[in-house]
Amino acid sequence: MSSPDIILSARKLTKRFSGFTAVNGVDLDVERGTIHALIGPNGAGKTTCFNLLTKFLQPSAGNISFNGRDITGLAPAAIARLGVVRSFQISAVFPRMSVLENVRIALQRRRGDSFDFWRNQKVLNAYDEEARERVEEVGLTEFIGETAGELSYGRKRALEIATTLALEPEMLLLDEPMAGMAQEDVSRISALIRRIAAKRTILMVEHNLSVVADLSDKITVLARGEVLAEGPYEAVSKDPRVIEAYIGAGHG
Amino acid sequence: MSVTANTPSVSAAATMPIGTPRHHIAIFAGLLVLLLIAPFVLYPVFIMKILCFALFASALNLLLGFGGLLSFGHAAFFGSASYVTAHAAKVWGLTPEVAILLGTIAAAFLGLIIGALAIRRQGIYFAMVTLAFAQMVFFFALQAPFTGGEDGIQAVPRGSLFGMISLANDTTLYFVVLAIVFGGLLAIYRIIHSPFGQVLKAIRDNEPRSISLGYKVNRYKLAVFVMSATLAGLAGSTKALVFQLASLTDVYWTMSGEVVLMTLLGGMGTIFGPLVGAAVIVTMQNYFASFGAWVTVLQGTIFVVSVMLFREGIIGVLSRWIRKPL
Ligand SMILES: Nc1ncnc2c1ncn2[C@@H]1O[C@H](COP(=O)(O)OP(=O)(O)OP(=O)(O)O)[C@@H](O)[C@H]1O
Ligand SMILES: [Mg+2]
Numbered sequence: 280m281s282s283p284d285i286i287l288s289a290r291k292l293t294k295r296f297s298g299f300t301a302v303n304g305v306d307l308d309v310e311r312g313t314i315h316a317l318i319g320p321n322g323a324g325k326t327t328c329f330n331l332l333t334k335f336l337q338p339s340a341g342n343i344s345f346n347g348r349d350i351t352g353l354a355p356a357a358i359a360r361l362g363v364v365r366s367f368q369i370s371a372v373f374p375r376m377s378v379l380e381n382v383r384i385a386l387q388r389r390r391g392d393s394f395d396f397w398r399n400q401k402v403l404n405a406y407d408e409e410a411r412e413r414v415e416e417v418g419l420t421e422f423i424g425e426t427a428g429e430l431s432y433g434r435k436r437a438l439e440i441a442t443t444l445a446l447e448p449e450m451l452l453l454d455e456p457m458a459g460m461a462q463e464d465v466s467r468i469s470a471l472i473r474r475i476a477a478k479r480t481i482l483m484v485e486h487n488l489s490v491v492a493d494l495s496d497k498i499t500v501l502a503r504g505e506v507l508a509e510g511p512y513e514a515v516s517k518d519p520r521v522i523e524a525y526i527g528a529g530h531g
Numbered sequence: 532m533s534v535t536a537n538t539p540s541v542s543a544a545a546t547m548p549i550g551t552p553r554h555h556i557a558i559f560a561g562l563l564v565l566l567l568i569a570p571f572v573l574y575p576v577f578i579m580k581i582l583c584f585a586l587f588a589s590a591l592n593l594l595l596g597f598g599g600l601l602s603f604g605h606a607a608f609f610g611s612a613s614y615v616t617a618h619a620a621k622v623w624g625l626t627p628e629v630a631i632l633l634g635t636i637a638a639a640f641l642g643l644i645i646g647a648l649a650i651r652r653q654g655i656y657f658a659m660v661t662l663a664f665a666q667m668v669f670f671f672a673l674q675a676p677f678t679g680g681e682d683g684i685q686a687v688p689r690g691s692l693f694g695m696i697s698l699a700n701d702t703t704l705y706f707v708v709l710a711i712v713f714g715g716l717l718a719i720y721r722i723i724h725s726p727f728g729q730v731l732k733a734i735r736d737n738e739p740r741s742i743s744l745g746y747k748v749n750r751y752k753l754a755v756f757v758m759s760a761t762l763a764g765l766a767g768s769t770k771a772l773v774f775q776l777a778s779l780t781d782v783y784w785t786m787s788g789e790v791v792l793m794t795l796l797g798g799m800g801t802i803f804g805p806l807v808g809a810a811v812i813v814t815m816q817n818y819f820a821s822f823g824a825w826v827t828v829l830q831g832t833i834f835v836v837s838v839m840l841f842r843e844g845i846i847g848v849l850s851r852w853i854r855k856p857l
Binding site: 333335354355356359360364365366367371372373374375376380383384385387388390392393394395396397398399400402403442446 | 551721722724725726727728729730732733735736737739740741742743744745746747748750751754758800
């Protein structure tokens with residue numbers, strides 16, 4: 280057997296907030312082309328891990344590498360440019376822009392930087408067609424001209440995914456993509472995530488365990504900032520330490 | 532089938548369709564016609580004052596309404612440009628267009644320095660940093676030998692445009708000022724509706740998200756800060772020629788506050804709001820000048836009322852009413 284092809288890995292990743300250690304010596308290896316879930320009780324440090332991996336937070340210790348390259352010292356925008364794009368736990372749309380514009384702002388990244396303040400924005404029309412397709416993919420076509428801030432919570436999440444996908448990142452980090460979605464949207468987005476995972480790698484935080492069981496190839500369980508267990512869903516869900524961590528934190 | 536036109540969704544300056552909306556062209560054209568007639572009906576210096584402040588407020592609005600950055604120190608750019616232009620015209624005897632150009636460049640340069648230091652801070656801290664630097668510029672203006680201290684630089688010659696057309700006549704000057712201000716406003720309009728402007732709005736709406744899409748937000752913020760400072764400088768330079776005066780009032784913090792007031796009153800983040808805000812405030816100052824200190828009280832009251840009751844400003848409310856971005 281050949282050794283697994285690791286796209287993103289973290290070693291001894293640690294984050295301390297004035298004395299409190301939110302993430303403590305986490306080792307993480309995400310294999311290329313898989314859906315990897317990061318789960319754990321509230322406050323386990325999942326979002327903090329995402330913030331560290333994408334450099335929205337500076338690690339107190341440890342390092343991160345992407346495609347074999349050390350990215351610990353990079354700025355968050357630089358990591359996005361390498362092809363690691365994250366979403367946020369609280370919905371992150373551009374509220375005063377339309378649905379179409381939200382997606383287009385991601386497509387616009389293909390021009391490189393947009394410092395051309397003298398040019399008419401009509402040049403961006405070139406991306407409209409593709410933006411429409413992306414919007415359709417997440418089932419928002421009938422809201423395409425609407426202001427993103429006025430969408431329902433679930434639709435905002437869908438729009439966020441469309442925006443993230445528009446960048447065609449090599450790797451996606453999704454922080455609770457299904458939170459607050461109606462069941463029919465959960466199914467749609469699940470199917471979409473599975474479809475995009477064919478060509479990409481996904482690291483996902485999700486509380487909906489049936490979604491996790493359904494989608495993920497591998498699961499890492501985090502509790503109190505440390506890795507508690509790792510493996511496929513069947514194994515992890517039977518692990519007594521995992522069950523205890525969840526019960527201890529008040530999850531059924 | 533669903534009809535999106537029926538859904539009451541349009542918030543103020545939100546769903547900007549791509550391309551220049553026809554009603555914007557119509558408003559700009561109508562405005563230009565009015566302004567071409569205005570000097571024959573109203574006192575030209577009065578309208579020139581409104582024009583200068585309309586440009587100043589629009590420059591601030593570019594930063595505040597579209598970049599999401601509240602500067603409380605824009606008097607620094609307005610005022611220093613005013614001083615440089617006055618000095619260049621009076622002491623160096625340069626022609627008005629060169630004097631204005633120098634003043635504007637000075638403001639741009641100052642904007643680069645202050646902007647680079649301020650954009651690393653967020654929200655109210657950003658505002659405080661800009662205010663602090665503006666105060667430094669004020670004390671510099673108070674102490675420096677060439678600014679004339681409390682007297683300012685008075686009796687600045689308006690000179691002759693390109694050394695040929697004398698601007699001593701108010702009406703002649705008016706058309707030059709109109710060309711400058713209108714050009715400035717169109718430039719701002721274009722900036723807002725450019726690929727750059729689109730990124731700017733994204734950063735204003737959600738900065739972390741913009742970063743996560745790979746935008747180097749600090750560079751965009753610095754760029755818009757410099758543009759805003761430059762245009763504020765253009766307004767200040769022009770004002771110096773109109774009133775033939777550069778004084779401490781131009782760099783004082785109340786000037787920074789006044790331009791914020793104009794922008795909020797008219798409607799920040801709208802295209803035409805700052806123009807309306809400037810017209811209202813300048814008119815008020817003019818007609819109520821005899822009330823002395825009460826003008827300040829009145830201004831303060833308007834400020835409080837507009838912030839508490841209609842946050843979207845005059846044009847913001849109007850825009851929501853007619854459901855079109857203005
Ligand atoms: N900026 C911060 N400053 C101080 N403490 C923080 C900060 N961010 C997170 N924490 C703390 O770190 C711990 C981990 O938080 P984190 O948001 O990573 O948890 P999570 O696993 O994402 O939880 P949830 O499931 O609720 O989203 C929490 O106790 C939180 O209070
Ligand atoms: Mg979280």
